Amino acid sequence: MQRLLACLWIVCMFVPASAWAQSRTRVWDIPFGTPVTKLPLTEFVDTACGTNGGPPSLPLESFAEFARCPVERASGLREIWFIYDDEWEYIARAQRDPLEIGRYSANTLFRQPVTTSLLIDDDGLVQGFRIVSDPRAPIDVRMEAYILYPILKGLITDAPWLCADLPLDARDRPIQGTTILKATCEMVGEQRFARAEGRHLLKPGQEVGAVPRFLDQAEGDFESTARLEVYSRAAVSGVPCCPAAARR
Numbered sequence: 001m002q003r004l005l006a007c008l009w010i011v012c013m014f015v016p017a018s019a020w021a022q023s024r025t026r027v028w029d030i031p032f033g034t035p036v037t038k039l040p041l042t043e044f045v046d047t048a049c050g051t052n053g054g055p056p057s058l059p060l061e062s063f064a065e066f067a068r069c070p071v072e073r074a075s076g077l078r079e080i081w082f083i084y085d086d087e088w089e090y091i092a093r094a095q096r097d098p099l100e101i102g103r104y105s106a107n108t109l110f111r112q113p114v115t116t117s118l119l120i121d122d123d124g125l126v127q128g129f130r131i132v133s134d135p136r137a138p139i140d141v142r143m144e145a146y147i148l149y150p151i152l153k154g155l156i157t158d159a160p161w162l163c164a165d166l167p168l169d170a171r172d173r174p175i176q177g178t179t180i181l182k183a184t185c186e187m188v189g190e191q192r193f194a195r196a197e198g199r200h201l202l203k204p205g206q207e208v209g210a211v212p213r214f215l216d217q218a219e220g221d222f223e224s225t226a227r228l229e230v231y232s233r234a235a236v237s238g239v240p241c242c243p244a245a246a247r248r
Contacts, residue, residue, distance in 0.1 A: 026084075027116045027129045028155050032192070032232040034126045036063035036080075039118075043085050050079030050117040053132035053227060057081075066120045074241040075231065077119040077127055083107050084116070112148050112226075113137045119231065127235035131155075132227045139220035143208075146181050148226035149198030156230055158189025161196070171204040175222055188233075193242045197227040 025040045041062060048056030049069035058068060060080070069078040084107055107113060112133055119128030131152060133145035153161055163185035174180045181200035187193070202208070206221035236242045 027118065027131065028230070030118065030126050030129070032125075032127055032235070036066055036120060036124045036126070039063055039126070044082045044118075045085050046083050048081045050081040050130070052079065053115060053117065053130045053229070055081075055115070055136065063118075063120070064124075066124060067122075071122075072119075072241075074239065075119060075128065075236060076239040076241075077121055077231075077235065079117045079119055079130065081115065081117045109148060110151060112141065112145055114148070119235075121235055128229065128231040130227070130229045133225050135225070142220075143175070143222070143224050145224045145226055146198050146200035149181065149183070149196065152226055152228035153185060153187075153196045155228065156187060156189075156192070156194045156196075158192050158194070159187050161185045161187045168201075169204065173202040175200060175202055175208060175224070191233060192230055193233050193236065194228065194230040195242075197225070199223045199225045 025043050030039065044063070046056075047060040047063055047065075049058040049060065051057050052072070060066075060068060063080055063082075066078050066080055069080060071078055107116070109131070113136070115130075115132050115134050117130045118126050119130070121127045133142070133148055135142065137145065163183055166182045166184060168180065168182060172180060172182070178200065181198050183198050185196045187195075200223070202222050206223070208220060208222050231242060233242075
């Protein structure tokens with residue numbers, strides 16, 4: 001291990017600073033209608049069928065195998081999960097440099113781990129994407145996932161967002177005295193429809209840091225999430241994912 005670290009250190013000393021940059025192409029940079037064959041395949045890696053913003057399911061060799069994934073009933077599209085290339089992040093971790101690790105953390109947004117996916121139509125064209133806070137993050141990190149909610153909305157500015165606070169269930173409660181967040185926003189632009197969701201609350205039966213009352217109740221049960229999904233309006237015409245205004 002010491003020899004490996006020494007070699008990595010020598011390599012890093014002679015690598016230009018510009019080469020340290022992680023993949024700078026992000027999911028929101030991909031124009032809708034882009035064929036899967038034109039995606040940055042060295043930057044978007046480890047593809048798999050998606051699970052509606054959750055963890056990966058069936059592994060794929062590449063985006064070209066999109067047809068192996070099921071068509072979503074709501075959107076009529078196929079979700080392909082992937083990660084951004086994280087090679088330089090692991091070099092930074094080998095150096096044990098917290099600043100460099102933070103700088104080159106590939107699959108985070110404002111230091112929050114996120115899952116990313118593209119939505120592909122039957123012709124192999126990109127017609128949407130999702131960004132969702134990662135529920136597998138450590139408890140102390142996941143607690144702050146809701147702060148991504150306004151940040152994700154800020155990525156899409158085609159038209160004004162229309163937001164609504166959702167009704168609280170009878171036993172919804174705030175987390176440690178903070179304000180409850182249970183909101184959904186929608187945006188209908190000329191070419192794109194977007195939906196953003198933010199949650200920060202305790203649901204019935206959840207307690208942060210409490211001793212579980214049942215064996216299947218994990219420590220740190222709470223809801224702190226942020227989610228953004230964006231669709232091509234032309235691609236979602238006639239499907240239930242989107243309001244009528246987005247389907248005209």
